[in-house]
Amino acid sequence: MKAKRFKFHKPDLILTILTIILVLFGLLMVYDASGVVALREFGDKYYFIRLQTIWAALGLILFFVGLSLPYKIWEKLSVPILVVALILLLLTLTPLGVTKFGAQRWLDLGFINISIQPAEAAKLAYIFYLASFLSKKIRLLPFLVVTGLIAAIVLYQRDFGTTTIITLIGLSIYFLAGASIWQFLLLVPALILSGLLLILIEPYRLRRFLTFLNPNLDPLGSAYHIRQILIALGSGGILGVGLGKSVQKFEYLPGVVTDSIFAVIGEELGFLGSGLLISAFLLLIWRGIQVAKGAPDKFGKLLAAGITSWLAIQAFINISAMAAL
Numbered sequence: 001m002k003a004k005r006f007k008f009h010k011p012d013l014i015l016t017i018l019t020i021i022l023v024l025f026g027l028l029m030v031y032d033a034s035g036v037v038a039l040r041e042f043g044d045k046y047y048f049i050r051l052q053t054i055w056a057a058l059g060l061i062l063f064f065v066g067l068s069l070p071y072k073i074w075e076k077l078s079v080p081i082l083v084v085a086l087i088l089l090l091l092t093l094t095p096l097g098v099t100k101f102g103a104q105r106w107l108d109l110g111f112i113n114i115s116i117q118p119a120e121a122a123k124l125a126y127i128f129y130l131a132s133f134l135s136k137k138i139r140l141l142p143f144l145v146v147t148g149l150i151a152a153i154v155l156y157q158r159d160f161g162t163t164t165i166i167t168l169i170g171l172s173i174y175f176l177a178g179a180s181i182w183q184f185l186l187l188v189p190a191l192i193l194s195g196l197l198l199i200l201i202e203p204y205r206l207r208r209f210l211t212f213l214n215p216n217l218d219p220l221g222s223a224y225h226i227r228q229i230l231i232a233l234g235s236g237g238i239l240g241v242g243l244g245k246s247v248q249k250f251e252y253l254p255g256v257v258t259d260s261i262f263a264v265i266g267e268e269l270g271f272l273g274s275g276l277l278i279s280a281f282l283l284l285i286w287r288g289i290q291v292a293k294g295a296p297d298k299f300g301k302l303l304a305a306g307i308t309s310w311l312a313i314q315a316f317i318n319i320s321a322m323a324a325l
Contacts, residue, residue, distance in 0.1 A: 008064070008067040008068055009067050009068070009070075009071075011063075011067060012287065012291055014283075014287050015284065015287045015288065015291060018280060018283060018284045018287065019284070021280065022280060022281070022284065023056055023059070025277070026052070026261075027049065027052055027053060027056060029261055029264065029265055030048055030049050030052050030257060030261070031046075031048075031049040032243065032244055032246070032249075032264065032268070033246065033249045033256050033257055033261055033264045034047070034048035034049060034256070034257045036249060036250055036251060036256075037251065037256055037257060038257075040251070048257050051114070071300060071303065072299070074128050074131075074132075074303065075128075075131070075132045075135070075299050077128070078125075078128040078129045078131070078132040078133075079129065079132075081125045081128055081129070082125045082126065082128065082129040082146075084125070085118065085121050085122040085124075085125035085126070086122070086149070086150070086153070088107065088118035088121065088122070089118045089119065089122055089150070089153045089154065089157075090153065091107055091118070092104055092105055092106065092107055092118060092157055093153075093156065093157070096108065098115050100115075103157055103158040103159055104157050104158065105117050105118075105119060105154075105157045105158075105159050105162075119154050119157070119159060119162045119166075122150060122154070122166070123162075123165070123166060123169065123310055124307075124310075126146075126147075126150055126166060126169065126170065127169065127173065127303065127306035127307060127310065128303070129146065130143070130146075130170060130173045130174070130177075130302065130306060131173065131299050131302035131303040131306055132299060133146075134173060134174065134177035134302060135177070135297070135298040135299040135302055138174070138177050138178055138179050140179075140183060143170070143174055147166070147167060147170045150166055151163050151166055151167055154166060155198070160198065160199075160202075160205055161317065164195065164317070165310075165313055165314055165317065167191060168309075168313045169306060169309055169310050169313060171187065171188070171191070172305070172306065172309035172313070173302055173305065173306045173309065176301075176302060176305050176309075177298075177302055207222040208222060210222075211223045211226060212226065212321070215227055215230060224254075225253075225254050225255075225260075228248060228252050228253050228254070228260075228263070229253065229260060229263040229322050231248060231252075232246070232248040232252075232253060232260075232263040232264065232266060232267040233263060233266040233267065233274075233322070233323065235247065235248070235267050236266045236267040236268065236269065236270040236271065236273075236274075237270050237271065238270050238271050238272060239269075239270040239271075239272055239273075240266075240267065240268045240269040240270030240272070240273055241267060241268055241270075242268060243268050243269065244268065245268060246264050246267045246268050247267070248263065248264065248267055249264050249267075259318070259321075260322070262274070262277075262318065262319055262322040263322050265277060266322070278319065281311070281312075281315050284311065285308055285311060285312045285315075288304060288305075288307065288308030288311065288312075289305070289308060291304045291308075292304035292305040292308060
């Protein structure tokens with residue numbers, strides 16, 4: 001009897017190439033931007049690029065694992081995956097959680113000296129669950145309960161940005177599943193008002209919101225970050241100051257390896273380089289939409305659409321915040 005031949009599913013070529021290009025470019029910019037802060041915080045200028053290379057390698061392994069599995073398996077495993085994600089989120093609120101920048105969002109994996117942010121895994125688990133649940137029946141109450149539970153835990157971690165992203169991902173999948181227009185007209189204004197209320201009742205959120213509206217407000221305090229971002233982008237001009245020649249990365253920009261990496265890209269590669277990067281993301285999103293349209297069933301369509309909306313929403317929010325739009 002012949003052994004069963006192991007077979008990989010064929011990936012979308014354009015989507016794969018774009019992803020590889022963006023990951024490699026991201027690693028290059030992390031290496032470029034992180035040396036100073038890595039040397040100061042860890043005594044090793046290669047700390048962040050080494051860490052991100054490990055994550056990229058893990059992502060590559062998971063890519064091939066995903067190709068070897070039928071995508072319908074994520075429908076069957078969606079509930080257990082969501083439960084695990086919720087447990088990890090709750091663990092951040094225990095003594096196992098690590099507080100950084102005033103927010104308790106991380107779990108410290110002390111045995112390998114790495115901290116993870118469970119909310120990132122929860123986004124994917126949430127997409128799996130919604131795609132599975134809404135592919136069978138569109139029901140408002142269960143959707144609100146699950147979304148509200150995840151959003152409440154993440155908000156309690158003092159992570160308003162991730163709460164917003166998760167909520168917008170959920171809304172995207174819910175209405176792409178075929179929810180009625182009256183639900184849209186009911187939910188969207190309610191969520192906007194809820195968001196404004198959450199901003200108004202928390203002083204630090206209100207300060208950040210007012211600073212976003214007026215970067216000249218408190219230039220050495222709450223507006224310092226956005227002003228340094230604008231200086232970086234303005235210094236870049238059309239063509240940039242050149243790869244590796246950023247001045248703002250020398251500890252002027254807070255979060256230079258994470259939230260502010262786009263500002264370094266804008267400074268070094270200018271409007272042209274930033275525009276090419278945004279174009280690559282837009283092409284990636286367009287291709288994701290095409291994959292969703294071509295999926296053979298509703299679960300596949302919602303899964304692809306959910307992951308695409310995640311990338312689109314997160315990229316839009318980050319780039320918009322960097323450009324003070």
